[in-house]
Amino acid sequence: xxxxxxxxxxxxxxxxxSAAGAVRSPEEEGRxxxxxxxxxxxxxxxxxxxxxxxxxxxxxxxxxIIAGLATWLTMAYILVVNPGILSSVPDSSGxxxxxxxLVTVTALAAGVLTLAMGLFTNYPFAMAAGLGLNAFVAFxxxxxxxxxxxxxxxxxxxEGPSSPRSC
Numbered sequence: 001x002x003x004x005x006x007x008x009x010x011x012x013x014x015x016x017x018s019a020a021g022a023v024r025s026p027e028e029e030g031r032x033x034x035x036x037x038x039x040x041x042x043x044x045x046x047x048x049x050x051x052x053x054x055x056x057x058x059x060x061x062x063x064x065i066i067a068g069l070a071t072w073l074t075m076a077y078i079l080v081v082n083p084g085i086l087s088s089v090p091d092s093s094g095x096x097x098x099x100x101x102l103v104t105v106t107a108l109a110a111g112v113l114t115l116a117m118g119l120f121t122n123y124p125f126a127m128a129a130g131l132g133l134n135a136f137v138a139f140x141x142x143x144x145x146x147x148x149x150x151x152x153x154x155x156x157x158x159e160g161p162s163s164p165r166s167c
Contacts, residue, residue, distance in 0.1 A: 052118075079103055080103075085134050086137070110127060133156070
C-alpha cells in the first residue's frame with residue numbers, strides 16, 4: 001500500500017504505529033531500527049560499555065578514561081584554590097577554617113558529586129565547588145558582613161543551589 005509520499009509502508013509488528021495504521025517513510029523506519037539495534041548491542045556489551053551505552057554515544061572505555069584524566073587535571077586546581085580562599089579569612093569570632101580539612105572536604109564533595117552525576121544521570125559531567133560562591137562567602141559574608149562561618153554557611157543553605165542562569 002503506498003504511503004502519503006508514495007513510499008511503501010514498513011511497520012514493525014506490535015508497534016503503536018502499526019496498530020494505529022500509521023505510515024512511516026523508509027528513512028524514519030531506518031532510524032528506528034538503527035536506534036533499536038544500537039540499544040540491543042549496548043545492552044549485550046555489559047560492563048561499563050553497556051551500563052553507560054558508550055557505543056551508542058560513539059565512544060569507548062579507553063576514550064572515556066583519557067577524557068576523565070584530562071578533566072581531573074583541568075579541575076585539580078580547585079583542591080588548592082578553594083581551601084586557600086576559605087582558610088584565608090577568620091570570622092568575627094576569630095575562627096579560621098583549617099586548610100587541610102578544606103582540601104579533604106573539597107575532594108570528597110567533588111568526588112561524590114561527580115560519581116553521583118555519572119551513576120544516576122548517566123552523563124559524564126564533573127562537579128565541584130564554584131569559586132565565585134566561595135569567594136562571596138569568604139570575602140562578603142564573613143570578612144565584610146561579619147558573619148561567623150556557621151552563619152555564612154547557613155545563608156548558603158537557605159539560598160539553595162545556583163541555577164545555570166545565575167552563574
